[in-house]
Amino acid sequence: MHKPSLQSILIGLIPFVAMCFTVVLWDQVHPFVLGLPFNIFWIILWILITPIIMSFAYRSERARIDAQDSGMKGGA
Amino acid sequence: MDNSLIALSVIFGIVLVSSIVGMYAGGRYKMNLEQWTVAGRGFGLILVWLLMAGEIYTTFAFLGASGWAYSRGGPTLYIMAYLTLAYVFSFYFLPQIWEVGKKFGMQTQSDFFHKRYNSKNLAAVASLIGVIFIIPYLQLQLTGLGIIVEVASFGAISRVTAMLVAFGLVAAFVFVSGVRAVAWISVIKDFLMLFAAFFIGIGLPYMYYGGIGEMFTALVNAKPTHLTMPGATKVMGHSWYISTVLLTSFGFYMWPHLFSATFTAKNNNTLRKNAVIMPLYTITMPLIFFVGFTAILVVPGLANGDMALLTIVRQSYSPWFLGVIGAAGALTAMVPAAILILAAAALFAKNFYRPMISPGMTDDQVARLAKVLVVVITLVALYFAIYSATTLVNLLLLGYAGVTQFLPGVLFGLYWKRVTKPGVFTGLVTGISVVAYLVLTKQDPFFGINAGFFALCVNFIVTVAVSLMTKAEVNPFNDNPAEEAKGSA
Structure with missing residues (x-):
């Protein structure tokens, strides 16, 4: 079984911080951005950013797993 | 032709065509137990994506989310956050579950x-808990279907009759073809849902306010506190938001049907790619919210917020279009319902009935029992849908509070070799008991925190404590004991 690396876990923490833990900072109506109340704009923005961030986690995992599977044991 | 007849004919026509497509697609494969439940592990990226999307975008997303936007306001934002974060979280354990799933x-x-945990008793307890908490989720779909037909018939058909007809169809459809049919019907449903979301999510704010920005401006002027937390509620503030987002994003893949959908993937890389692209599917959710927010000032005073979306659509468009939206809604109830029924039936037959009551059964007999259970489980959910009334989102949150209690057993099972069977068992039972107590005594939220999340924390602590107090066990998932003994990754 391939366990996830610390690096990829840290990448995954970014969307959690932005969309969940920091709610106090962005849960407000003003300023409106693109016609949207700020909190709704912020959430939509992060829906769009998250796949980009996760593609970095994907690349980091793929590279590591390919290296492991091609016989470089213990390289993790 | 009168309005209700037009709307209902369009709904019925679309549902019927979709069901035929689904059954045709499923009918081409010979069904054994594995084929029926996990489609022979043959699905690629696109089909897994559609299957998972089909399960996720349920009538809860369609009617429940707009309903909460209408009646609760700000706290509804948790839905967009948790759906996105659930996929992020899945990146770190679904591929691993697929790996051990294939191996075993x-x-x-x-x-x-x-x-x-090398224990059929623990598995039986888990399956029973899974089936019990699938019931409110299934009840949610039934209630949603009832609302759709009730509104589309302009009140002519009662909700109960509507539920009976629609669920007869779902049960028949599950009976004949299993998971493959559901995946194909999902394709139609997803296109309809996307179309519906874009069309009414943008169209309705323009129709009544001249734009989305104008709609929000009007809403903020009329109800300045509705859009931030706690919105129209007293108890759903920021601590509720954080604990609910964590509970639901962690618990998302603990649903037995979503967990087992993992096994339909061709390889574990499919699941990693999925985790990366799935958050994009959440992008339809804001549009559904816009409809709920628009409805606040256009159709004020609805007793049941879950009816907001359909009521404003009925008031704004011609009856055939209400039919199209109604059909999208009906499919978003039926597809997930089919999957829920399938998962619950397979769980009960395979992991409870056979090991506990009739160990001599063959796979074919289990498959036959599962089909009988399809009818039984549907009837139980139908009973609750008819005889209890609560909002769609509350039903979902109750289900989440329950199924998320599987998390310690799953995560530790993958990543902590010291976890033991008694630890997981005690933690799971404690977690479920805390949920049951807090929900039944109406203490949710518990000191501003989601009761399910509080129970999950207790569950984690108990699992760790009891595991450390009990004797270490052999970890069957460990494929390289020598390496693990040295403590390396």
Whole structure:
């Protein structure tokens, strides 16, 4: 079984911080951005950013797993 | 032709065509137990994506989310956050579950508990808890279907009759073809849902306010506190938001049907790619919210917020278009319902009935029993849908509070070699008991925190404590004991 690396876990923490833990900072109506109340704009923005961030986690995992599977044991 | 007849004919026509397509697609494969439940592990990226999307975008997203936007306001934002974060979280354990699933031939969530903890009793308890908490989720779909037909018939058909007809169809459809049919019907449903979301999510704010920005401006002027937390509620503030987002994003793949959908993937890389692209599917959710927010000032005073979306659509468009939206809604109830029924039936037959009551059964007999259970489970959910009334989102949150209690057993099962069977068992039972107590005594939220999340924390602590107090067990998932003994990754 391939366990996830610390690096990829840290990448995954970014969307959690932005969309969940920091709610106090962005849960407000003003300023409106693109016609949207700020909190709704912020959430939509992060829906769009998250796949980009996760593609970095994907690349980091793929590279590591390919290296492991091609016989470089213990390289993790 | 009168309005209700037009709307209902369009709904029925679209649902019927979709069902025929689904059954045709499923009918081309010979069905055995594995084929029926996990489609022979043959799905690629696109089909897994559609299957998972089909399960996720339920009538809860369609009617429940707009309903909460209408009646609760700000706290509804949790839905967009948790859906996105659930996929992020899945990146770190679904591929691993697929790996052990393939190695040990798992078909259900309880199989995971059975193989990891080498205990059919623990698996049986897990399957029973899974089935129990699937019921409110299924009840949610039934209630949603009832609302759709009730509104589309302009009140002519009662909700109960509507539920009976629609669920007869779902049960028949599950009976004949299993998971493959559901995946194909999902394709139609997803296109309809996307179309509906874009059309009414943008169209309605323009129709009544001249734009989305104008709609929000009007809403903020009329109700300045509705859009931030706690919105129209007293108890759903920021601590509720954080604990609910964590509970639901962690618990998302603990649903037995979503967990077992993992096994339909061709390889674990499919699941990693999925985790990366799935958050984009959440992008339809804001549009559904816009409809709920628009409805606040256009159709004020509805007693049941869940009816907001359809009521404003009925008031704004011609009856055939209400039919199209109604059909999208009906499919978003029926597809997930089919999957829920399938998962619950397979779980109960394979992980409870056979090991506990009739160990001599063959796979074919289990498959036959599962089909009988399809009818039984549907009837139980129908009973609750008819005889209890609560909002769609509350039903979902109750289900989440329950199924998320599987998390310690799953995560520790994968990543902590010291976890033991008694630890997981005690933690799970404690977690479920805390949920049951807090929900039944109406203490949710508990000191501003989601009761399910509080129970999950207790569950984690108990699991760790009891595991450390009990004797270490052999970890069957460990494929390289020598390496683990040295403590390396």
